[in-house]
Amino acid sequence: xxxxxxxxxxxxxxxxxxxxxxxxxxxxxxxxxxxxxxxxxxxxxxxxxxxxxxxxxxxxxxxxxxxxxxxxxxxxxxxxxxxxxxxxxxxxxxxxxxxxxxxxxxxxxxxxxxxxxxxxxxxxxxxxxxxxxxxxxxxxxxxxxxxxxxxxxxxxxxxxxxxxxxxxxxxxxxxxxxxxxxxxxxxxxxxxxxxxxxxxxxxxxxxxxxxxxxxxxxxxxxxxxxxxxxxxxxxxxxxxxxxx
Amino acid sequence: xxxxxxxxxxxxxxxxxxxxxxxxxxxxxxxxxxxxxxxxxxxxxxxxxxxxxxxxxxxxxxxxxxxxxxxxxxxxxxxxxxxxxxxxxxxxxxxxxxxxxxxxxxxxxxxxxxxxxxxxxxxxxxxxxxxxxxxxxxxxxxxxxxxxxxxxxxxxxxxxxxxxxxxxxxxxxxxxxxxxxxxxxxxxxxxxxxxxxxxxxxxxxxxxxxxxxxxxxxxxxxxxxxxxxxxxxxxxxxxxxxxxxxxxxxxxxxxxxxxxxxxxxxxxxxxxxxxxxxxxxxxxxxxxxxxxxxxxxxxxxxxxx
Amino acid sequence: xxxxxxxxxxxxxxxxxxxxxxxxxxxxxxxxxxxxxxxxxxxxxxxxxxxxxxxxxxxxxxxxxxxxxxxxxxxxxxxxxxxxxxxxxxxxxxxxxxxxxxxxxxxxxxxxxxxxxxxxxxxxxxxxxxxxxxxxxxxxxxxxxxxxxxxxxxxxxxxxxxxxxxxxxxxxxxxxxxxxxxxxxxxxxxxxxxxxxxxxxxxxxxxxxxxxxxxxxxxxxxxxxxxxxxxxxxxxxxxxxxxxxxxxxxxxxxxxxxxxxxxxxxxxxxxxxxxxxxxxxxxxxxxxxxxxxxxxxxxxxxxxxxxxxxxxxxxxxxxxxxxxxxxxxxxxxxxxxxxxx
Numbered sequence: 001x002x003x004x005x006x007x008x009x010x011x012x013x014x015x016x017x018x019x020x021x022x023x024x025x026x027x028x029x030x031x032x033x034x035x036x037x038x039x040x041x042x043x044x045x046x047x048x049x050x051x052x053x054x055x056x057x058x059x060x061x062x063x064x065x066x067x068x069x070x071x072x073x074x075x076x077x078x079x080x081x082x083x084x085x086x087x088x089x090x091x092x093x094x095x096x097x098x099x100x101x102x103x104x105x106x107x108x109x110x111x112x113x114x115x116x117x118x119x120x121x122x123x124x125x126x127x128x129x130x131x132x133x134x135x136x137x138x139x140x141x142x143x144x145x146x147x148x149x150x151x152x153x154x155x156x157x158x159x160x161x162x163x164x165x166x167x168x169x170x171x172x173x174x175x176x177x178x179x180x181x182x183x184x185x186x187x188x189x190x191x192x193x194x195x196x197x198x199x200x201x202x203x204x205x206x207x208x209x210x211x212x213x214x215x216x217x218x219x220x221x222x223x224x225x226x227x228x229x230x231x232x233x234x235x236x237x238x239x240x241x242x243x244x
Numbered sequence: 245x246x247x248x249x250x251x252x253x254x255x256x257x258x259x260x261x262x263x264x265x266x267x268x269x270x271x272x273x274x275x276x277x278x279x280x281x282x283x284x285x286x287x288x289x290x291x292x293x294x295x296x297x298x299x300x301x302x303x304x305x306x307x308x309x310x311x312x313x314x315x316x317x318x319x320x321x322x323x324x325x326x327x328x329x330x331x332x333x334x335x336x337x338x339x340x341x342x343x344x345x346x347x348x349x350x351x352x353x354x355x356x357x358x359x360x361x362x363x364x365x366x367x368x369x370x371x372x373x374x375x376x377x378x379x380x381x382x383x384x385x386x387x388x389x390x391x392x393x394x395x396x397x398x399x400x401x402x403x404x405x406x407x408x409x410x411x412x413x414x415x416x417x418x419x420x421x422x423x424x425x426x427x428x429x430x431x432x433x434x435x436x437x438x439x440x441x442x443x444x445x446x447x448x449x450x451x452x453x454x455x456x457x458x459x460x461x462x463x464x465x466x467x468x469x470x471x472x473x474x475x476x477x478x479x480x481x482x483x484x485x486x487x488x489x490x491x492x493x494x495x496x497x498x499x500x501x502x503x504x505x506x507x508x509x510x511x512x513x514x515x516x517x518x519x520x521x522x523x524x525x526x527x528x529x530x531x532x533x534x535x536x537x538x539x540x541x542x543x544x545x546x547x548x549x
Numbered sequence: 550x551x552x553x554x555x556x557x558x559x560x561x562x563x564x565x566x567x568x569x570x571x572x573x574x575x576x577x578x579x580x581x582x583x584x585x586x587x588x589x590x591x592x593x594x595x596x597x598x599x600x601x602x603x604x605x606x607x608x609x610x611x612x613x614x615x616x617x618x619x620x621x622x623x624x625x626x627x628x629x630x631x632x633x634x635x636x637x638x639x640x641x642x643x644x645x646x647x648x649x650x651x652x653x654x655x656x657x658x659x660x661x662x663x664x665x666x667x668x669x670x671x672x673x674x675x676x677x678x679x680x681x682x683x684x685x686x687x688x689x690x691x692x693x694x695x696x697x698x699x700x701x702x703x704x705x706x707x708x709x710x711x712x713x714x715x716x717x718x719x720x721x722x723x724x725x726x727x728x729x730x731x732x733x734x735x736x737x738x739x740x741x742x743x744x745x746x747x748x749x750x751x752x753x754x755x756x757x758x759x760x761x762x763x764x765x766x767x768x769x770x771x772x773x774x775x776x777x778x779x780x781x782x783x784x785x786x787x788x789x790x791x792x793x794x795x796x797x798x799x800x801x802x803x804x805x806x807x808x809x810x811x812x813x814x815x816x817x818x819x820x821x822x823x824x825x826x827x828x829x830x831x832x833x834x835x836x837x838x839x840x841x842x843x844x845x846x847x848x849x850x851x852x853x854x855x856x857x858x859x860x861x862x863x864x865x866x867x868x869x870x871x872x873x874x875x876x877x878x879x880x881x882x883x884x885x886x887x888x889x890x
Contacts, residue, residue, distance in 0.1 A: 084672065261760075291794075299798075463644070
């Protein structure tokens with residue numbers, strides 16, 4: 001598949017008067033793990049909302065797997081998985097019931113088997129028959145990921161996936177992302193404001209500041225371009241300070 | 245400290261659009277009751293005129309004007325129905341709002357991390373709720389007196405004014421039941437929506453289901469200002485008769501009809517007997533509220549959707 | 550997290566709008582059935598219905614026994630023309646219909662409110678809509694599931710009511726009566742479906758869903774309780790306890806002659822009543838259950854003709870509210886408004 005996983009052209013968005021995203025151009029190839037960095041309020045979640053078809057952009061175009069997010073909504077949503085910042089699902093239903101429901105909506109032909117397989121893959125089969133309401137943040141997060149991949153999407157969107165997780169949880173999540181990328185060839189689009197996440201997981205990074213994409217390159221290239229910097233954090237700080 | 249809670253609560257209620265809307269609705273319904281009373285007055289006069297003409301044509305004598313049969317306060321008889329309906333919804337929402345915000349926004353945690361007594365907290369809330377209800381009913385009373393002035397083109401007699409004031413006092417007591425139910429529901433449920441729906445359920449039971457058991461009143465019969473006594477000779481009612489004094493919706497309506505002189509008078513002692521269970525209920529519900537607040541876990545904020 | 554061998558096979562996606570609507574409907578049904586508040590409201594409805602039919606039936610049993618005794622005596626005495634039974638067992642269900650009209654509507658509003666607030670408080674709307682699910686499918690699925698819940702609920706009260714009439718009233722309904730009763734209950738499902746839409750639309754249109762619930766309950770209060778009550782109060786004959794015309798010493802004939810002068814007044818009064826959707830359901834349901842004596846002797850086609858406007862109103866309201874529901878779901882913000890960035 002040669003078409004890019006995500007292709008964004010001149011994308012702008014505003015909720016009221018102030019623009020949240022300004023003229024973004026961005027291409028992400030299949031199989032990449034893209035880290036979208038930015039301060040709180042930079043516009044990262046808005047970008048994910050547009051790419052997952054939840055809101056229509058004010059102007060510009062966005063394509064996922066070669067399909068336009070506004071004109072070809074159903075084709076886009078068939079090929080993506082989405083994990084929102086704070087995962088909540090139906091608390092009175094068990095994990096498996098939640099997942100079967102979402103799998104059926106995505107048209108998975110054998111939802112029960114797909115759910116069992118997914119839970120096994122994520123090594124949390126023991127959670128299947130427990131009600132979601134009793135889960136810790138970490139457990140909910142894993143069921144949230146299961147929800148996002150149960151229909152085997154080509155592109156996975158993660159919005160601040162490590163927020164609220166303990167260090168072990170963060171490590172588990174990192175390994176899961178890498179495995180999904182390696183085993184299933186999933187393209188991953190991840191919002192974060194934590195550089196440690198990006199450095200260990202991503203192949204490419206982009207930096208969003210006040211709605212503008214101020215930087216995008218591979219991790220290797222980034223480190224090569226800023227050799228005198230001690231860590232990615234310094235690079236981030238330098239980019240931020242370089243923008244007006 | 246009680247006044248701090250109370251004034252904060254009243255201020256916050258004044259800014260809640262839904263509460264203001266319900267308040268306006270109550271006042272509007274009082275005006276509607278006045279219009280209906282006026283229309284009733286008109287209809288009777290016109291029907292009487294027509295009847296006199298008709299009877300005269302047949303050579304029959306004119307009957308006495310039935311308007312004289314109509315009690316002087318009948319103009320506002322519909323209030324006996326509107327207060328348990330619209331007023332009760334207002335009271336439920338009022339009680340609900342007075343605690344739900346503290347619950348949902350986690351304000352309770354902030355309040356009780358300060359040197360604050362829970363008794364004072366409850367007292368403040370109750371005072372706020374009681375005075376807002378009183379103010380709402382006072383507004384309704386004024387609109388009612390206004391309609392009497394306009395329709396009768398005369399200042400109501402002092403006894404009638406007295407009757408109206410007593411009726412509104414009873415209404416206040418009756419509505420306090422539902423304000424307290426609204427508060428208790430918030431304290432007993434985890435989600436605000438469940439709280440409001442449960443309180444609503446209690447209101448439905450008191451207003452429409454209990455009279456069915458104690459007096460065989462079908463729900464739409466509960467909507468008439470004056471209910472005709474149903475035959476309650478069945479064994480079924482002999483079993484439920486003990487509960488009839490506690491069917492507060494019926495007792496409120498019966499007592500109101502007597503206070504407003506809409507039906508043939510009964511001894512004052514009997515009317516007081518009807519009101520007593522309502523007063524007992526309000527007192528017990530207030531105590532329950534206090535106990536529940538004392539025991540409530542304010543560290544857990546409920547979800548407000 | 551390091552088991553190396555687990556592999557995942559990719560399922561072929563087969564998803565049609567119809568399939569998705571059914572999946573959502575089933576989910577809605579299950580969620581509603583698990584909701585404790587709905588079970589409690591249903592309990593109130595069933596107990597109140599049972600009580601009203603029980604009370605009516607107990608009295609009815611006595612009257613039926615009297616009639617049967619008369620009939621047996623008349624037959625034994627060789628009376629040629631035996632008066633037909635003046636009793637209408639279906640009319641015992643009047644209370645059941647009124648409870649559906651009042652409490653049933655609140656249950657339906659709660660159902661509608663909960664289907665919107667559930668997705669909001671669980672934050673599942675983005676999860677649903679980032680899948681190949683359109684807002685229209687979501688609304689249709691929720692409505693279908695809710696109608697399933699309402700049908701179940703109505704069926705429970707119907708069975709309870711019929712058993713009361715049979716066992717306590719000692720009269721079992723015949724084929725045509727069952728058919729009329731079934732029609733009344735179909736109307737009840739449509740009636741409650743409309744209030745489901747009211748609850749869901751009000752919640753979907755309000756920023757804070759619970760405000761929507763309060764608004765919906767306010768609408769309920771006006772439509773179900775206040776408007777019909779106003780219409781009733783304005784009835785000229787109801788102006789004096791015991792009846793105005795009786796107080797004037799006028800019979801039915803005189804009443805008709807006088808009311809001829811009050812056509813405008815009567816038109817206003819009727820239009821206030823007809824403004825209430827609940828009144829149309831009530832009229833239809835009362836006609837089907839023989840509550841009004843003048844309907845009892847009518848054949849089915851005549852009966853339908855008598856209530857044709859009520860049928861038309863029920864259908865019109867149903868269509869308008871369903872369209873409103875679809876629109877409200879399409880316009881509902883999928884992400885918290887004001888720009889969560």
